[in-house]
Amino acid sequence: MKYLFFLLFTLNTLIASIIITPNSDKVRHFDIGYFYDDTRNISMEEIQNKEFITENSQFTHGFKKGDIWFKLKIKNESFNENFVVTLSEPYYSYVVLYQNRGGFWIEDKNGIDVTLQNRSLLYHTPAFNVKITKNSTKTLYIKLHSKLTTSGEIKIYTKSYFNLMSSHYTDFLYMFYFGIIFTISMFNLFLYLRLKERVYLFYSTYTFFYTLWVSAYSGHILYLSDGNFYYKFLMVTPMFIMFLILFSSEFLNVKKILPKLYKPLNIFAYTFGALALLIVVSFEPWFEVMNILASVLFLVLLGTAFLIHNKVDNKAHNKDIKYYILAITVYMLSVSLMSAMVNGWIENNDINRYSFLFASLFEIIIFTLLLTNRFYKINQELLLIKEKSEISLKQEVEKQTQDIAKMLNEKEVLLKELFHRVKNNFHLIIGILWIESNKHTDKTIFTELINKIKSMSKINDYLYKAKDINSVNANDYLSDIVRLSSTLDINKNVQLSINIEDIYLSFQDALNLGIIINEILTNSIKHNQDLEKIKIKITFTKVKDIYSLEIQDNGKEFNKNNQDKGVGLALINDFSKKLNNSTHQFLLNNGTLFSLKFEKNTHIN
Numbered sequence: 001m002k003y004l005f006f007l008l009f010t011l012n013t014l015i016a017s018i019i020i021t022p023n024s025d026k027v028r029h030f031d032i033g034y035f036y037d038d039t040r041n042i043s044m045e046e047i048q049n050k051e052f053i054t055e056n057s058q059f060t061h062g063f064k065k066g067d068i069w070f071k072l073k074i075k076n077e078s079f080n081e082n083f084v085v086t087l088s089e090p091y092y093s094y095v096v097l098y099q100n101r102g103g104f105w106i107e108d109k110n111g112i113d114v115t116l117q118n119r120s121l122l123y124h125t126p127a128f129n130v131k132i133t134k135n136s137t138k139t140l141y142i143k144l145h146s147k148l149t150t151s152g153e154i155k156i157y158t159k160s161y162f163n164l165m166s167s168h169y170t171d172f173l174y175m176f177y178f179g180i181i182f183t184i185s186m187f188n189l190f191l192y193l194r195l196k197e198r199v200y201l202f203y204s205t206y207t208f209f210y211t212l213w214v215s216a217y218s219g220h221i222l223y224l225s226d227g228n229f230y231y232k233f234l235m236v237t238p239m240f241i242m243f244l245i246l247f248s249s250e251f252l253n254v255k256k257i258l259p260k261l262y263k264p265l266n267i268f269a270y271t272f273g274a275l276a277l278l279i280v281v282s283f284e285p286w287f288e289v290m291n292i293l294a295s296v297l298f299l300v301l302l303g304t305a306f307l308i309h310n311k312v313d314n315k316a317h318n319k320d321i322k323y324y325i326l327a328i329t330v331y332m333l334s335v336s337l338m339s340a341m342v343n344g345w346i347e348n349n350d351i352n353r354y355s356f357l358f359a360s361l362f363e364i365i366i367f368t369l370l371l372t373n374r375f376y377k378i379n380q381e382l383l384l385i386k387e388k389s390e391i392s393l394k395q396e397v398e399k400q401t402q403d404i405a406k407m408l409n410e411k412e413v414l415l416k417e418l419f420h421r422v423k424n425n426f427h428l429i430i431g432i433l434w435i436e437s438n439k440h441t442d443k444t445i446f447t448e449l450i451n452k453i454k455s456m457s458k459i460n461d462y463l464y465k466a467k468d469i470n471s472v473n474a475n476d477y478l479s480d481i482v483r484l485s486s487t488l489d490i491n492k493n494v495q496l497s498i499n500i501e502d503i504y505l506s507f508q509d510a511l512n513l514g515i516i517i518n519e520i521l522t523n524s525i526k527h528n529q530d531l532e533k534i535k536i537k538i539t540f541t542k543v544k545d546i547y548s549l550e551i552q553d554n555g556k557e558f559n560k561n562n563q564d565k566g567v568g569l570a571l572i573n574d575f576s577k578k579l580n581n582s583t584h585q586f587l588l589n590n591g592t593l594f595s596l597k598f599e600k601n602t603h604i605n
Contacts, residue, residue, distance in 0.1 A: 015031060015032065015033045015052060015054055015071060015073050016030075016031045016054075016073070017073045017074065017075040017137060018030045018031070018032075018072060018073060018074045018075065018156065019075045019077055020074065020075065020076050020077060020078045020080075020083070020132075020156065020158075021077055021078060022077065022078045022079055023078075024078060024158070025157065025158050025160075025161035026155060026156070026157050026158075026161060027155065027156040027157075028057060028058070028153065028154075028155045028156075029056065029057060029058060030056075030057050031054050031055070031056065031057070032054070032055060032056070032057050032059075032070050032071060032072050032154060033052025033053065033054060033055075033069075033070060033071030033072075033073075034052060034053045034054070034055045034059065034061075034068070034069070034070060034071075035047065035050050035051070035052045035053070035068075035069040035070075035071070036061070036064065036066060036067075036068055036069075037066050037067040037068075037069060038064075038065065038066035039066065040066050040067045040145070042067070042069075044098050044105050044107075044141065047069055047141060047143075048141075050069075052069070052071045056347075056348075057153060057154040057155070058152075058153040058347075058348045058349060059150075059151065059152060059153070059154075059348055060149070060150070060151035060152075060341055060342065060343075060344050060346075060347065060348040061150040061151070061344050062149060062150065062151075062342070062343045062344030062345075063148070063149055063150070063343065064146070064150050066145075067143050067144070067145050068143070068144050068145070068150055069141060069142070069143050070141070070142040070143075070144075070154065071139065071140070071141055071142075072085070072139065072140040072141075072142070072154070073137060073138075073139050074130075074132055074137065074138050074139075074140065074156070075136075075137045076132040076133065076134055076135065076136055076137070076138070077134075077135065078134070078158070079134065080158045080159070080160070081131055081132060081133055081134060082129070082130075082131055082158070082159035082160075083129075083130045083131070083132060083156055083157065083158055083159060084121065084127055084128065084129060084130070084156070084157045084158075084159055084162040085097065085127070085128045085130050085140065085142075085154065085155075085156055086123070086125060086126065086127040086128075086154070086155050086156075086157065086162075087125055087126040087127075087142075087144070087152050087153070087154055087155075088125060088152050088153040088154075088155065089125060089151065089152040089153075089219070090112070090124050090125045090126075090218065090219025090222060091112065091146060091147075091148045091149075091217075091219070091230075092111045092112065092126065092144045092145065092146045092150075092152075093111055093112050093113055093145050093146055093147055094109060094110070094111040094112070094113045094114070094144065094145055095109070095110045095111045095126040095142065095143070095144045096108070096109050096110075096142070096143045096144070097110070097128040097130075097140060097141075097142050098140065098141040098142070098143070099130060099138065099140050099141075100138075100139070105141075108120055108128050108129075110126035110127070110128065111126055111144070112222075112228075112230050112231075113228075116222060116223065124218075124219035124220055124222045124223060125219050126144075127162075129159070130156075142154070147231065147283065147284065147287075148342075149342035149343070149344075150344075151341060151342045151344070151348050151353075152348075153348065171220070174214070174215075174218050174220060177214070177357060177361065178211055178214070178215065178220075180361065181207050181210065181211045181214075181361075181364060182207075182208075182211055184207055184364055184365075184368050185204050185205075185207040185208045185211065186204070187368070188200045188201075188203045188204035188207065188368065188371060189201070189204040191371065191372075191375050192204060194375075195375065195378060197250075197378075198246075198250055199247060199250035199251050199371065199374075200371060200375075202243050202246040202247035202250055203243075203247045203251075203367060203368075203371060205243045206240055206243035206244045206246075206247050207364060209236045209239040209240035209243060210240040210244075210360070210364075212233075212236040212240075213234075213236045213237050213240050214357070214360075216230070216233055216234055216236060216237075221233060231279075231283040231287075232279070232280045232283070234279060234283070234287060235276040235277070235279040235280050236276075237276075237279075237287075237290065237294075238272035238273065238275045238276040238279065238290045238294075239272070239273065239276045241269075241272045241290075241294055241297060242269045242270065242272040242273045242276070243269075244297075244301075245265065245266075245268060245269035245272070245297070245300075245301070246266070246269050247367075248301050248304070248305075248324075248328075249262065249265050249266060249269070249304075251320075251324065251367075251370075251371075252304060252305060252308050252321065252324065253308070253317070254304060254308065257308050257311055257312055258304070258307060258308060258311070261304065261307070265300070265304065268300065271293065272290065272293065272294075275289065275290045275293070295339075298328065298331075298332040298335070298336075301328055302325065302328060302329065302332070305321055305324055305325050305328070306325070308321060309321045309322070309325070320370055320373075320374075323366055323370055324366075324367075324370070326366070327362065327363040327366035327367060328363065330359050330362055330363060331356070331359045331360055331362070331363040333359070334355040334356040334358070334359030334360070335356050335359070337351070337352045337355055337356070338352060338353065338355070338356045340352070341353060423457060423461065426453055426454075426457035427457075429453055430450050430453055430454065430457075433446050433449055433450050433453070434446070434450065437450075454484050471504045471505075471506075472504065472505045472506070472507060472509075472510040473502060473503075473504060473505075474500055474501065474502070474503040474504070474505050474510070474513075474540055475500045475501065475502050475503070477505075477510055477514065478500050478510075478513060478514065478517060478538075478540060479498055479500055481513075481514045481517050481518060482496060482498055482517060482521065482538050483496070484518070493532065493533045493534070494525060494533075494534045494536065495533055495534065495535045495536070496536055496537075496538065497535070497536070497537040497538065498538050499537075499538070499539045499540070499541075500538065500539075500540040501540060501541050501542060503540070503541075503542045503547070506601060508578070508601070509547075509579060509598075509601065512575045512576075512578045512579055513540075513549065513579075515571060515575050516549075516571075516572055516575050516576060516596065517538070517549070517551070519568045519569075519571050519572050520551045520572065520594050521536065521551070522568065523568050524536055524551070524553040524555060524592065527555060527556070528553065528554075528555030528556060531554070531555060534553060534554065534555065535553065535554040536551065536552070536553045536554075537550075537551070537552045537553075538550075538551050539551075545599055545600040546597060546598075546599060546600075547597065547598050547599070547600065548595075548596070548597050549594075549595070549596040549597075550593065550594065550595050550596075551593070551594040552591060552592075552593045552594075553591045553592055554590065554591045555591050555592060556591075572584070576596060576598075579596075579598035579601075580598055580599045580600065580601040581598060581599040582596065582597065582598035582599075583596075583597050583598075584596040584597070
């Protein structure tokens with residue numbers, strides 16, 4: 001038994017040669033030697049005497065504080081002599097390749113601690129130039145240390161093949177992946193700007209930080225930043241976790257459905273935000289704390305989703321929750337595989353290493369479709385609300401229109417009744433004055449009063465018939481007033497010359513002008529009884545906002561001083577003052593000329 005154990009141990013420590021055949025452009029999945037140095041003090045001279053354990057070139061040893069050594073024994077049977085040895089992951093603090101040249105061990109250092117410009121090959125993961133002559137065997141040693149996991153894969157390329165773009169197909173897949181995620185992020189940002197709903201903002205920010213995290217995990221971020229910044233940049237890890245929680249909280253409607261869980265869930269999210277700041281200050285130990293908290297993340301999200309699914313009766317919302325659970329479960333399983341691999345619990349293979357990329361893409365596409373459907377539903381609801389609002393508004397407008405029409409009809413009836421009663425009162429007063437005038441020999445005073453009342457009655461009749469009381473046609477109304485006022489003495493021959501423009505006056509201006517014209521004409525006819533023919537010229541014009549009234553007769557000139565105490569001139573003065581910025585005067589020249597000017601009253605429509 002002792003000899004069997006010794007034989008198995010010996011076989012395990014024997015490292016087979018890595019053979020590069022003539023048709024080999026790339027060699028992977030070969031045996032290498034492994035040795036762990038927990039002291040981190042073993043030199044190159046000492047490591048040659050250590051026993052190495054054989055393992056596969058696609059390795060994983062979890063999180064190690066010490067240095068890991070690999071031993072590669074390469075036999076070159078090809079026609080090439082120049083090769084490139086690469087490691088698949090970028091996150092090693094340092095990687096040192098030792099190769100013997102002329103009896104001396106030459107070291108080539110790479111890793112996060114070495115900027116891209118100072119590397120022997122400008123590449124985001126550690127890569128080294130190695131020369132192996134034809135039909136010879138060469139032994140290489142690789143020492144690496146990492147603050148993160150020590151998983152990865154060692155590959156060997158011919159130099160010519162490594163320089164071809166086709167050899168870096170994984171990088172092109174990453175670029176395609178970044179493009180898809182970035183487009184989705186911008187699309188959801190657009191939806192947020194349209195709807196102003198936080199769920200779209202949280203999701204857009206989550207996908208943005210997730211893209212940055214993948215770029216760090218793959219090493220592509222090293223093309224944009226110094227290696228010393230790499231560990232600070234890993235703060236994007238808790239950032240994308242924080243926004244994933246916030247998005248989930250909004251999407252699942254935790255605040256409304258499980259209000260008691262809403263605050264603790266948000267505190268859990270913002271804890272990752274605080275850890276992001278702490279990682280910027282000091283990578284250790286906060287990144288490890290973040291990893292511990294992240295280990296329960298998906299259990300928290302899945303538990304919340306199941307609780308809400310069991311509590312909500314809304315079929316549409318439950319359907320969305322089922323898709324959420326499906327997406328987050330697929331993603332959780334893939335990340336669990338990767339997490340178990342980087343911790344060294346399961347083997348490192350392409351499925352365990354890269355499945356999370358496809359699962360995350362699946363998750364992000366599912367979430368995007370759900371949010372797009374949510375956007376569609378919201379738009380449909382808004383359209384429905386708009387249609388209902390328009391119908392309701394139309395009905396309300398129709399009702400209000402009917403009420404206003406009814407009210408206007410009632411007011412019109414009342415107004416017409418009022419006008420009719422006023423007209424009857426005017427006629428009653430005129431009748432009384434006419435009866436009273438028959439008792440007197442001199443009827444002049446009664447005729448003057450009757451004409452004054454008829455002038456007021458005329459505006460009442462006009463308003464009774466008018467559609468707009470603030471738009472009285474001066475030509476129609478004043479012409480009637482002139483003709484009415486000129487009938488003071490029906491036996492007297494009065495010749496009228498009327499030139500009144502089609503000007504529209506307000507009710508108040510029309511009333512004032514009617515009384516003024518009546519007084520002027522009455523006085524003109526009254527004081528020129530001895531003339532065989534009384535000629536009176538009336539002109540009313542408007543230039544811009546200035547109205548002008550002129551009444552010229554051919555009668556004798558009167559002494560204004562003797563009439564200052566008369567009622568007629570008092571009425572003219574009083575009603576002229578009621579006109580806006582009015583001025584009036586009497587001019588004596590071959591008769592009497594009355595001139596009145598006033599401005600349009602802008603306070604009356």
